[in-house]
Amino acid sequence: MANWFSRKPRRIEIPRLRSRGDDLVTTKVDLHEFTPDLMHFLGRAAYVQLTLFENLSRALASAPTTAAKTSISRAAEFSLAKHRRLVDEIQHAGGDAAALMEPSTADVDRFERATHGADWFETLVTCYVTAGFLDDFFARLAVGLPAEPARRVATIYAGESGEALLAALLEEAIGANPRLASRLAMWGRRLVGDTMLVSRESLQFGENHRSDEERIEPVFTELIAAHTRRMDLLGLTA
Amino acid sequence: MANWFSRKPRRIEIPRLRSRGDDLVTTKVDLHEFTPDLMHFLGRAAYVQLTLFENLSRALASAPTTAAKTSISRAAEFSLAKHRRLVDEIQHAGGDAAALMEPSTADVDRFERATHGADWFETLVTCYVTAGFLDDFFARLAVGLPAEPARRVATIYAGESGEALLAALLEEAIGANPRLASRLAMWGRRLVGDTMLVSRESLQFGENHRSDEERIEPVFTELIAAHTRRMDLLGLTA
Numbered sequence: 461m462a463n464w465f466s467r468k469p470r471r472i473e474i475p476r477l478r479s480r481g482d483d484l485v486t487t488k489v490d491l492h493e494f495t496p497d498l499m500h501f502l503g504r505a506a507y508v509q510l511t512l513f514e515n516l517s518r519a520l521a522s523a524p525t526t527a528a529k530t531s532i533s534r535a536a537e538f539s540l541a542k543h544r545r546l547v548d549e550i551q552h553a554g555g556d557a558a559a560l561m562e563p564s565t566a567d568v569d570r571f572e573r574a575t576h577g578a579d580w581f582e583t584l585v586t587c588y589v590t591a592g593f594l595d596d597f598f599a600r601l602a603v604g605l606p607a608e609p610a611r612r613v614a615t616i617y618a619g620e621s622g623e624a625l626l627a628a629l630l631e632e633a634i635g636a637n638p639r640l641a642s643r644l645a646m647w648g649r650r651l652v653g654d655t656m657l658v659s660r661e662s663l664q665f666g667e668n669h670r671s672d673e674e675r676i677e678p679v680f681t682e683l684i685a686a687h688t689r690r691m692d693l694l695g696l697t698a
Numbered sequence: 699m700a701n702w703f704s705r706k707p708r709r710i711e712i713p714r715l716r717s718r719g720d721d722l723v724t725t726k727v728d729l730h731e732f733t734p735d736l737m738h739f740l741g742r743a744a745y746v747q748l749t750l751f752e753n754l755s756r757a758l759a760s761a762p763t764t765a766a767k768t769s770i771s772r773a774a775e776f777s778l779a780k781h782r783r784l785v786d787e788i789q790h791a792g793g794d795a796a797a798l799m800e801p802s803t804a805d806v807d808r809f810e811r812a813t814h815g816a817d818w819f820e821t822l823v824t825c826y827v828t829a830g831f832l833d834d835f836f837a838r839l840a841v842g843l844p845a846e847p848a849r850r851v852a853t854i855y856a857g858e859s860g861e862a863l864l865a866a867l868l869e870e871a872i873g874a875n876p877r878l879a880s881r882l883a884m885w886g887r888r889l890v891g892d893t894m895l896v897s898r899e900s901l902q903f904g905e906n907h908r909s910d911e912e913r914i915e916p917v918f919t920e921l922i923a924a925h926t927r928r929m930d931l932l933g934l935t936a
Contacts, residue, residue: 517774540774562764
C-alpha cells in the first residue's frame with residue numbers, strides 16, 4: 461500500500477494502468493473524518509483554486525499560439541468560476557474570503573513555487589496534473605462538511621473543468637515533439653509529492669496520528685490511481 | 699487640439715481636470731468611419747481583451763495580500779467574461795477565434811511588453827489605465843459595425859468592469875506610501891503613448907490619410923480626457 465507520508469522509506473506500488481475508457485475520478489472513499497470546519501475548508505479550497513487559476517494564467521501568457529491561448533483561457537475561466545463560487549459560499553456563510561485565505565498563503569505559495577515548471581510545457585503539465593488531483597481531493601474532503609454546504613460544494617467541484625482541453629494541448633505537443641515525453645513524464649512524477657503535501661496540509665488530524673495515517677492511505681492510493689490514469693491519457697508513464 | 703500621431707511635434711493641450719462627479723466615459727464622438735469589418739474587429743478586440751486579462755493575472759499573482767488578490771480576481775473575471783463574449787460573437791458569426799486573433803499578436807504583444815511595469819504597483823496602474831482606455835476605444839469603434847453585432851458588442855463593453863476595484867487598490871497603496879504618487883503619475887503618462895499606438899493600429903484608414911488624421915483627433919482628445927479623469931481619481935496628475 462502506498463504511504464507517501466511515512467518517514468521510513470517503503471516500497472511504493474503504483475496501481476496498474478487502466479484503459480482509457482475508465483472514469484478519471486473514482487469516489488469510492490472520502491476524507492470526511494479529516495474535514496476542517498466549514499470556514500477553514502472554504503478559505504483553503506478558495507486559495508488553492510486561486511493558485512490553480514494563477515498557474516493557468518501563467519500558461520496562458522506564455523502559450524505559443526492563439527489556438528493554445530483559446531483553450532487555456534477556457535480552462536482558466538472554469539477554474540476562476542470555481543474560485544468565485546467558493547468565495548460566494550464563504551460570503552453566504554458570513555465569512556471574509558481574504559481573511560480566511562490568509563492562513564493558507566505560506567504553504568500554498570510554497571507549493572506554487574515548487575510546481576512552477578521550467579517552460580510552457582512543464583507549466584501545462586502542472587495545470588493538468590495538480591488541478592486534477594486537488595479538485596478530486598477537495599471534492600472528497602467536502603463530504604465531511606455539514607449537509608447543505610457539502611451538497612453545494614460537491615456541485616462546484618462537479619462543474620466544468622479544463623482537464624480535457626489541457627490533455628488535448630499536451631497530446632498535441634508531445635505528438636509534435638516526442639522527445640518531450642520523457643521530460644514531461646519525469647515532471648509529472650515530481651509534481652505528485654508536492655501536490656500530496658499541500659493536500660495533506662489541508663487535513664484536520666485527530667489525536668491518534670498513526671491510526672489517522674492508516675485511514676487516509678486508501679484515499680491517497682485512489683488519488684494516485686487517478687493521477688496515473690491522467691498521465692496514461694497522455695501516453696506518459698506515471 | 700491633441701494630435702499624437704503627427705510627425706511634426708505640436709503643442710499638446712490636455713483637457714482640464716473635471717470634478718470626480720463626472721462620468722468616466724463620454725460618448726459624444728465615435729470612430730464608425732474607421733471600423734474594420736466585423737471579423738477583423740472581433741478578432742482584434744478579443745485578443746486585446748485577452749492581453750488586458752493577462753495583465754490582471756500578472757497583477758493577481760504578484761499581489762501582496764489576499765485582500766488585493768480578491769479584488770483583482772474579480773476584475774480578472776470581468777475582463778475574461780468580456781473576452782469570452784467577444785469569442786462567442788466570433789463563433790456566432792461563423793469565425794475561428796484563434797485564427798482571427800493571430801494577425802494582432804505582433805503589435806499587441808509588443809504593447810504588452812512595453813506596458814509591463816517594473817513592479818506590482820506599476821502593473822496595477824497598467825491594468826487600470828490601459829483597460830479603461832481600450833475598452834472605451836473599442837466601444838466607440840464598435841459603433842461602425844452592422845447594427846445587430848454593434849448592439850451586442852456595445853452590451854459587452856457596457857458590462858461590469860474592475861475599474862473601481864483597481865482604483866480603490868491604487869488609492870489605498872498611494873495613501874499608505876505617498877512617495878509612490880510621482881512614480882505612478884509618470885508611469886501613467888508613459889502608458890498613454892503605447893495605448894494610443896495599439897488603438898490606432900486597430901483602425902481601418904481610408905485613402906486620404908491627412909483628412910483621416912483630422913477626423914480621429916476629436917475621439918482621441920476625448921479618450922485622453924477620460925484618461926486624465928481616471929488619473930485624477932487617484933489624485934495623480936495625468
